Amino acid sequence: MQEILIIDFGSQYTQLIARRVRELNVYCEIHPFNKIPEITENIKGIILSGSPSSVMEEGSPTLDLNQFRGKLPLLGVCFGAQLLAKEFGGLVEKSDSREYGRAHLNSLVPNDKLLKGIPAKSQVWMSHGDTITRLPEGAILTASTESVRNAAYTFEGEETYCIQFHPEVTHSTDGKKMLENFVVDICGCDQSYTPESFVESTVAELKAQLGQDKVVMGLSGGVDSSVAALLIHKAIGENLYCIFVDNGLLRKNEFEQVLESYKGLGLNVKGVDAKDRFYAALKGLTDPEAKRKAIGKTFIDVFDDEAHLIQDVKWLGQGTIYPDIIESVSVKGPSVTIKSHHNVGGLPDYMKLKVVEPLKLLFKDGVRQVGRSMGMPDHLINRHPFPGPGLGIRILGDITPEKVAILQNVDHIFIQGLKDKGLYDSIWQAGAILLPVQSVGVMGDERTYENVVALRAVTSVDGMTADWAHLPYEFLGEVSNQIINKVKGVNRVVYDISSKPPATIEWE
Template sequence: MKKPANEVILVLDFGGQYNQLIARRVRENHVFCEVRPHTFSLEEIRKMAPKGIILTGGPGSVCADDAVTCDAALFSLGIPVLGICYGSQLMAHLLGGSVVRADKSEYGKTEVEITDAGSKLFTGIAAKTICWMSHTDLIAQAPRGFKVTARTSACPVAAMEQAGKALYATQFHPEVMHTVQGKEMLHNFVYDVCGCTGDWQMGSFVEKSVKELRKKIGKGKALCALSGGVDSAVAAVLLAKAIGKQLTCVFVDHGLLRKHEGKQVESVFGEAGPYDLNFIRINARQRFYAKLAGVTDPEQKRKIIGEEFIRVFEEQAQKIGKVDYLVQGTIYPDVIESGLGKSAVIKSHHNVGGLPDFVDFKEIVEPLRLLFKDEVRAAGRELGLPDFLVNRQPFPGPGLGIRIIGDVTEKKVQILKEADAIFREEVKRAGLAKNLGQYFAALTNMRSVGVMGDGRTYDYAIALRAVRTSDFMTAECAEIPWDVLQNTTRRIVNEVKGVNRVLYDCTGKPPATIEFE
């Protein structure tokens, strides 16, 4: 394994739900962070030479016969380690401490008392602070040589450390927003314990990526799967900067785009646009509708759409001739939600877990694979992309196909296009768009009785969704003003044939995902 060019913090994943949130919080400190499965070997760790290691939480018990674990020699590498939740219990268990089933589980916001103000981890942290707990086991006794640095009324070892060996552990989760001073704790670990300087900057990422892409592709040709969204747009401009006319951008109109989206994409990337790109637009609507006919399972939809995209790109590559590389705008949340190691698959993204078994390209190039959404936007600004494109509303590759619950038909697509356009118009008119991470309409598979005019109707219900998020790994429901929702509802039921009811989704992520399917 090649040593990373930047300082790196390694996150070892034990199946915890917040594994990517930990990485995101570290990167907020301008320190690069990678997540690897807990099976990542000591040899691989030595080659990576991380400045620090963080062990994530996990759903199991370290006392179970089938407990996920790591080599105890990890703690003797001379690399600072921070164990979080399950990671803290594993550290205690492997180093001779005692982990037992708690008499009383702790879940949610909990007052934590810092018992050692001299701890590097807790520099600047209040003596009593609110943290997020989520555990049924606890550390009853810290290993020999460790000092207990925090406690709660139910947890005698809420934090512990052996500062001389740079080993730290917290039973609570510093990475979640509910831990009031969690960001400060992680900053302390990254800078004061690990000695990082913060060399993860988008300017250097863009410069390094352009050089690496130019070297990788050489004199070859590449085809970029361009959807017009910020991820694929940044990937396209990054590749164009690296290899110029050796790149061809293919925009597939699969019939599942938002209203007027195809024209907008072509106006930006086509001949009349500001970028000197080889641009091809393919109308494949009926082809995708035929493949999706009667399919209701969301995972199957994603895989069908993913495979059909690939087949279209393969056909275009044959026409262009000798195209070895397929470029995709895959980003880190896509990779994670499609499954990392033994972590649960939340959903298969069409450009990751939704790929077919056989792809007729020499290699798939994903230059943004390690970036979160806000980092992609920052890269776009570094590349000189206009704000309207960098700040464009996220839109999934499978498009409206995963915002239509149940089977996909051309009629349903048309209903959703109109309803979604109305909602987006009203949000923008109210000046709310800039403060929302994502907002859209979805077509439920529920039909209900309504009364319009003097007649009885039996039509679909539209669900509206708007969330606030910085990293798209977690999100909170946005409180849209009532008058905006009323105006949107009135317009949709009056202007969109086939809809007689409008709902608003108040669920955050977790437990939901941002998209509906």
């Protein structure tokens, strides 16, 4: 399969480059600058990412660019362009002022392959503190901006292109066209990496990998585990055993609804009601990490009990996706733990199962496209992400069945309201949080002292950053009235207007 190799120097935008290339139906992989794979004939071109580092810093990321230059098409983005300049005789210096934000291209060279079809004054996004003040030997200037003379350049007689801006972000209005020029026209990729081709090749690989072996898989109702299960099911049919655990922390009626959806897809699914085991494990716990660990351990215990009822299981199916893989081998290593991962991780070593991960090369949007191509219903495909510990981390403080019931009813009114008003699909994630706070209220002629709930809704591309959703005031007012009137025990509703960063999407 044809491939573009993206060499990561630590930029926050590196995954975005990969997603833009994938949107062109071209396969690509991200590898850190210090762990570059063997260059095979399948690799048709290389993109050098940006970086938070400066090429002038001692110990900044670097590599031998002679192994690629002139042998394969090469695109240096921001730091990548500055590294190419520095390594081949150009000069990179500190800018007088940080060049950050929107800029407009001018002085475009008309015959440059990378800039083909890009109009004059095209908006691009700058994000750097250094600038290239002298081009390397053999380089030709191809574009400037108002404040950056050497905004784009190429090396004469070879397919090496350099730009000091970020074409992968939406603020660069013609950035996708530039990437298409590089990937399709310059590298010659045939754009055959489609959801349909992924399903075909993945099912064939799974058949070869699994044969007649049995696979057990824990389902969550989310899009990742659902699509992974459907792919494995296409390969081995009834030899896939799915387990869907009701931990007592799901959304209202979710256990029954999701089970029904899975049966409609022909999956071999067993529903397990383990609410009481989870409530017992959580009794008296208030610390978020302690709650997470209790939920995770109980899930493993329940899953282990159920898996042992199936004879001769050899594989564990998981819905791991590409960002999880990238994170574990990133330039800086795994990110600092802010909190335990929302989703329950792998099972303990004593289960002795091999792992199969059919989605490990896909981004979240790619997972959705694959699911859609297999006929998965929209209510599963478009389902908002939901944390593995469920409402356990949306109830601040200790967990009781009574608190869960209150939050389920609040959450149901909010989510159903978003769906009824046509707002649900424009939101990345939404939910309600039960606060450990009581407030004074008046209902009828009586004074009340009841619970406060917070509503949370965010917009995002991948969950790595998120903005609070600017929901209509009329909608928020209507939902607040419904919650207070219909959910006994709640007399105040607030709306969370924090973005990520600095806040996280979940409260715990």
